[in-house]
Structures are given as C-alpha cells and as structure tokens.
Amino acid sequence: MAIQALIDAASRLAAxxxxxxxxxxxxxxxxxxQLGVLxxxxxxxxxGFRNVVVHGYGALDLGLVTEILDKGLYWDLLKLARRGG
Incomplete structure (x- = not known):
C-alpha cells in the first residue's frame, strides 16, 4: 500500500x-x-517490485523480501517520498 501511495503522489506531482x-x-x-525532482x-x-508482488510479473524472491524487512530497506520509501515532496 505504501508503494501505491507513493506512485499516486509521484504521478500527481508530475501532473x-x-x-x-x-x-x-x-x-x-x-x-x-526530467523535472529534476528526484x-x-x-x-x-x-x-517494479510492486508489479511483481501485485501482478505476479516474475517470481517473488522471498530472500529479497526477507532482506528488505531485515535491513529496514522499506524506509527507503519514506526517503524517496521526502525527496519528491
């Protein structure tokens, strides 16, 4: 859901x-x-990760999911959202 919210906000920002x-x-x-925003x-x-999870485009790498959770890489979404805002 966080990725979808970020996509929606980014799309609106571009528009x-x-x-x-x-x-x-x-x-x-x-x-x-191109706008120099990020x-x-x-x-x-x-x-791309969201598309794999939601639509099954390719196999979901559970090792990658574990790494994202273990290393707290999901916080990159917050960093990305702050840079775009």
Whole structure:
C-alpha cells in the first residue's frame, strides 16, 4: 500500500508540474527525473517490485523480501517520498 501511495503522489506531482500525466507507472520515474525532482532509479525499482508482488510479473524472491524487512530497506520509501515532496 505504501508503494501505491507513493506512485499516486509521484504521478500527481508530475501532473501538477505541468507535464503530461504519465500514461503508465513506468513513465513516472522518467517524468520526475526530467523535472529534476528526484533520481529515477529507486522509484523505478520500487515500482517494479510492486508489479511483481501485485501482478505476479516474475517470481517473488522471498530472500529479497526477507532482506528488505531485515535491513529496514522499506524506509527507503519514506526517503524517496521526502525527496519528491
């Protein structure tokens, strides 16, 4: 849910900045990078992870999920949201 909220906020930010609203989620990182709002790499990976979890695009790597939880990497979402805001 946190990733989806971040995607929605990023999409709205891109639209309010006067760009064409991104047609698909994968366009959002590029649009924000072009605006100079943030580096696209982390947001792109986050969107990709969400797509795997939600839509089953590829196999979910439980080792990666464990690493995200064990190392507190989910806090990167908060860092990303703060950079974009």
């Amino acid at each position: 309010e900045a006067g760009t064409e609203p991104p047609a698909k989620y994968s366009d959002i990182p590029r649009a924000l990078a 580096e696209a790499a982390l947001l792109r990976r986050t969107i």
